[in-house]
Amino acid sequence: MPTPERTTLPAIVAAARDLLEEGGPTKVSMQAVAERVGVRAPSLYKRVRDRDALLQLVAEATVDDLGTALAASDHTLAGLARAYRSFAHTHPEGFRHLYASSPDLAPLQRASAPVLQAAREAVGEQRALDAARFVTAWATGFVSMELAGAFRLGGDVDAAFEYGLTQLQAALRRS
CATH class of the missing domain: 1.10.10 (Arc Repressor Mutant, subunit A)
Structure with missing residues (x-):
């Protein structure tokens, strides 16, 4: 048996x-x-198989959850960036782990689909991937610094994030 x-x-x-x-x-x-x-x-x-394989599965599950969080946003670039930030605050170690590992491409494509769609709507098909990378890179940098406690000069970090989003949107409208 x-x-x-x-x-x-x-x-x-x-x-x-x-x-x-x-x-x-x-x-x-x-x-x-x-x-x-x-x-x-x-x-x-x-x-x-082993711990490395387990950590890979963790990264893939985290990407899937991030994709779910992004899909539940309002699907604007600003809304997606806010959802991304919120996810990182809820799962800070998982967020860090995403950028320390190499999840399979399929979960990444699923998670990035709402960002690419919002970028298409903002700047058109030709520059959508560039715009999606621009917004994602800015948001990742901001959130990574925030999680690391790097914003120590005072001021309102939430307001700074919103200011950054406003500037990103203005820059994309000009492109």
């Missing part, structure tokens, strides 16, 4: 994501994930 399943791949990935958010990538170990899902570490290897 086969041994009953005591955990699933989605449960393993969810546990790894929770551990990542609790303490960064160093907290994600096969042993810690196994304890979290209630099995012994060797049992994980039935579902996941």
Whole structure:
């Protein structure tokens, strides 16, 4: 008689994501994930090749969740940037992990679809990819600095973010 399943791949990935958010990538170990899902570490290897593969699955699940958050926005470039920022604040370690890993292309394409569509509407088909990269790069830089505590000169960071969005929109209208 086969041994009953005591955990699933989605449960393993969810546990790894929770551990990542609790303490960064160093907290994600096969042993810690196994304890979290209630099995012994060797049992994980039935579902996941190794820690690197697990971290890859975490990145892909995070991209999928980011895509869901972006799809739920108002689909303007400003709304998408706000949703992106909100996602990063809700999942700061997952957000950082996205840029420290290389998720598969398919989840990235799904997640970026709303941004590309909004960019098409803002600047047209010919420059849509450039505009999407411009907005994403600015938002990623801003949010990464914000999460790192780099804005220490005072002032209202939320207002600065909105100012940046206004300037981006004006620049794209001029292009």
